[in-house]
Amino acid sequence: MTKISHDKVEVVIIGSGIVGSTMAAELGEAGFNVLVLEAGPERRLSDMISSQIWSRRLRWAGPEVRETGDLVGAANFAMGWGTGGAGLHWYANWFRLHPDDFHVRSLYGRSLDWPIGYDDLRPWYDHAQFYFGVSGDDDSNAPPGEAYPMPAISLSKQSQAIKAGFDAEGLTLTTNTLAVNSAPYDGRAACLLDGWCDAGCPIGALANPLVLQWPRARKAGVELRHNAYAARIETDPSGSKAAAVVYLDEQGRENLQPADIVISACHTIWNARLLLLSVSDKYPDGLGNGSKTLGRYFTSHALTTIHGLFMQETEPHLGVAGANTLCLDGYDDKQPAKDAFGSRAWLVGQAAKPNDLLGTALARPEKYGEALDAYLHQASLHYGNMTVLCEEDSMPENRITLDPSKLDRYGLPMAYVSNSLPQANAARSELAKAEGLRIFKAAGTSDAWAGPRNPMHMMGGTIMGNDPSASVVNSYGQVHEVDNLFVAGASLFPTPGAINPTATLAALVFRTAEYIRTHRSELLP
Amino acid sequence: MKGRRRFLTRVIPTTFWASITMRSLSQNAEAKTVENTSHKIFTTTEAKTLTAWCAAIVSGAEEAGVAQFVDQNLAGDQAASLLLLRYLDASDMAGFYRKGISGIEKECLHRFGLPFVQVTDDQRVEMIQAAIASDMQVWTDPDPNFFYFISRSDAVDVVYGTQEGFAELNIPYLAHIPPPRPW
Numbered sequence: 001m002t003k004i005s006h007d008k009v010e011v012v013i014i015g016s017g018i019v020g021s022t023m024a025a026e027l028g029e030a031g032f033n034v035l036v037l038e039a040g041p042e043r044r045l046s047d048m049i050s051s052q053i054w055s056r057r058l059r060w061a062g063p064e065v066r067e068t069g070d071l072v073g074a075a076n077f078a079m080g081w082g083t084g085g086a087g088l089h090w091y092a093n094w095f096r097l098h099p100d101d102f103h104v105r106s107l108y109g110r111s112l113d114w115p116i117g118y119d120d121l122r123p124w125y126d127h128a129q130f131y132f133g134v135s136g137d138d139d140s141n142a143p144p145g146e147a148y149p150m151p152a153i154s155l156s157k158q159s160q161a162i163k164a165g166f167d168a169e170g171l172t173l174t175t176n177t178l179a180v181n182s183a184p185y186d187g188r189a190a191c192l193l194d195g196w197c198d199a200g201c202p203i204g205a206l207a208n209p210l211v212l213q214w215p216r217a218r219k220a221g222v223e224l225r226h227n228a229y230a231a232r233i234e235t236d237p238s239g240s241k242a243a244a245v246v247y248l249d250e251q252g253r254e255n256l257q258p259a260d261i262v263i264s265a266c267h268t269i270w271n272a273r274l275l276l277l278s279v280s281d282k283y284p285d286g287l288g289n290g291s292k293t294l295g296r297y298f299t300s301h302a303l304t305t306i307h308g309l310f311m312q313e314t315e316p317h318l319g320v321a322g323a324n325t326l327c328l329d330g331y332d333d334k335q336p337a338k339d340a341f342g343s344r345a346w347l348v349g350q351a352a353k354p355n356d357l358l359g360t361a362l363a364r365p366e367k368y369g370e371a372l373d374a375y376l377h378q379a380s381l382h383y384g385n386m387t388v389l390c391e392e393d394s395m396p397e398n399r400i401t402l403d404p405s406k407l408d409r410y411g412l413p414m415a416y417v418s419n420s421l422p423q424a425n426a427a428r429s430e431l432a433k434a435e436g437l438r439i440f441k442a443a444g445t446s447d448a449w450a451g452p453r454n455p456m457h458m459m460g461g462t463i464m465g466n467d468p469s470a471s472v473v474n475s476y477g478q479v480h481e482v483d484n485l486f487v488a489g490a491s492l493f494p495t496p497g498a499i500n501p502t503a504t505l506a507a508l509v510f511r512t513a514e515y516i517r518t519h520r521s522e523l524l525p
Numbered sequence: 526m527k528g529r530r531r532f533l534t535r536v537i538p539t540t541f542w543a544s545i546t547m548r549s550l551s552q553n554a555e556a557k558t559v560e561n562t563s564h565k566i567f568t569t570t571e572a573k574t575l576t577a578w579c580a581a582i583v584s585g586a587e588e589a590g591v592a593q594f595v596d597q598n599l600a601g602d603q604a605a606s607l608l609l610l611r612y613l614d615a616s617d618m619a620g621f622y623r624k625g626i627s628g629i630e631k632e633c634l635h636r637f638g639l640p641f642v643q644v645t646d647d648q649r650v651e652m653i654q655a656a657i658a659s660d661m662q663v664w665t666d667p668d669p670n671f672f673y674f675i676s677r678s679d680a681v682d683v684v685y686g687t688q689e690g691f692a693e694l695n696i697p698y699l700a701h702i703p704p705p706r707p708w
Contacts, residue, residue, distance in 0.1 A: 049702050050703065052682075054607060059612060
């Protein structure tokens with residue numbers, strides 16, 4: 001097939017979401033000639049329609065991911081499609097990994113270690129929270145860092161109702177830290193607390209790439225090319241340098257985009273898949289797979305939601321979709337009981353609308369007919385919820401592979417994700433569920449119940465490490481065998497902790513951008 | 526797709542209460558037409574079956590045009606689809622619904638000797654309960670429990686997930702950008 005060839009750029013970034021757009025803005029502002037390839041269509045603020053039904057168009061619409069195991073099933077829900085990627089429907093929970101999360105192997109003899117520690121990332125966490133705009137108060141359970149640039153969003157009626165349960169359990173419920181403006185910030189409006197976060201925030205109170213990174217990147221001259229689905233990365237004849245990205249356009253034609261530096265920033269599953277697809281004589285098992293760890297150590301967070309109906313009115317439709325409040329008490333105790341392992345964090349008081357996966361109706365899937373109607377009328381006034389995230393050990397068996405027996409719409413082997421929660425983590429999750437039900441009972445609910453265990457967030461697959469024989473990239477995301485090829489995003493995480501990954505992946509992006517800036521002469525010919 | 530099925534099956538307790546009375550079932554069962562609009566993917570019979578099934582799960586689903594909602598979105602570009610199914614199994618969405626509707630009819634004929642639109646309210650309830658409990662006798666593909674989950678979500682979308690539905694639940698809509706139409 002004849003490829004359409006394009007002029008060489010200095011940097012090509014695959015993916016326009018939070019990771020790709022932040023990297024593009026950083027490198028564009030540093031004077032690099034940057035092109036971003038986005039698989040989906042162009043998005044505008046006017047696409048952020050306040051409706052759980054209409055917001056589905058912002059979610060993944062690329063090739064299917066095949067999944068198996070007991071902690072899978074949310075890939076299409078989690079990923080984005082179009083300008084800004086998942087950054088258009090993310091929940092803006094903003095947490096730092098704790099110091100012990102970086103050294104699980106050394107401290108507990110299980111899972112993995114990061115090649116860097118909290119102190120290495122701390123200045124980048126500080127930088128990122130001012131860049132994104134984070135609201136939050138001091139929390140003695142959170143790792144040390146600069147004060148947040150905005151005060152926290154105040155307690156919602158839902159959180160006020162639930163707080164009594166935490167008090168009774170002797171646990172501290174604090175305000176949450178969110179990349180949502182509690183006051184006007186950096187030219188963006190303050191949040192109206194109307195609970196439409198995951199349908200997109202067109203007023204820009206929630207930091208999203210359309211209002212934050214892309215205006216900066218465009219001003220810096222970054223080019224964004226839509227409907228460009230990356231199919232593989234090609235190397236030079238020696239195999240030591242990435243030479244170009246081959247992508248398919250809307251007509252299915254192959255396009256060759258040469259570049260001096262290639263950065264894959266297209267979400268956890270697709271970062272690994274793209275490298276696995278990039279086979280050659282020199283790399284028959286995939287690019288960057290000299291260690292045979294490419295695709296391995298995939299992790300998620302084991303999530304359980306506690307639901308309840310309260311006597312008082314809770315205004316569940318108001319607030320933020322992420323969480324209004326937070327409990328990190330006990331997070332650092334990774335061994336809360338014999339045979340149970342992992343941290344846990346409570347995210348409390350998520351705004352809930354009637355429909356969609358996280359809506360009040362699906363909180364009670366067994367109800368139908370008149371009972372459903374009666375429940376929804378009650379829930380619209382009295383519903384409350386909280387979600388616990390539990391840590392998953394990093395295991396080589398949990399992995400992303402290619403399934404050559406199933407081809408996607410472009411004729412490429414589909415991604416196949418296998419993830420099962422280790423028994424000790426499952427035991428930790430069960431402890432947390434029992435704790436949550438106690439909290440809701442103590443808070444005076446008339447009815448409280450736990451949802452099923454589900455996955456949330458996707459990490460690993462292109463893990464970082466100092467040892468090229470046991471990891472895919474170094475701590476900057478630089479592929480061990482190909483020094484002008486970088487991977488960015490949560491796929492780098494050797495361990496996931498038990499908190500949402502965006503603050504950490506953003507901190508890593510800023511750190512990598514700084515590395516590329518300071519090694520410009522070595523990376524550019 | 527085994528993982529997805531297990532995920533959704535776990536959502537629904539198999540021991541679930543059965544003493545639920547249903548509103549408007551007889552009205553729905555007597556309906557002679559689903560919508561005046563012709564369908565692009567479904568046959569008229571398929572649309573009637575899906576409508577009756579969804580109306581047995583969510584009162585008002587027929588009037589809200591649930592079959593048209595599903596049909597219209599199956600007929601369009603998948604990237605613009607408004608169906609919740611796209612999160613969980615987008616590999617063959619039209620096939621999923623068609624096979625599910627076929628499963629309803631096959632199971633209903635096996636149990637009662639009649640199509641779903643012709644059985645009694647109690648018999649419809651029995652079918653819904655069997656789907657929730659994963660206790661179908663001849664309907665296996667797609668997983669009836671998963672089909673219930675998805676079709677219930679579609680019905681909830683059109684009845685409760687619109688501005689009109691919010692108003693019915695006394696929830697202020699508070700849109701930044703209101704939807705151009707319900708769906």
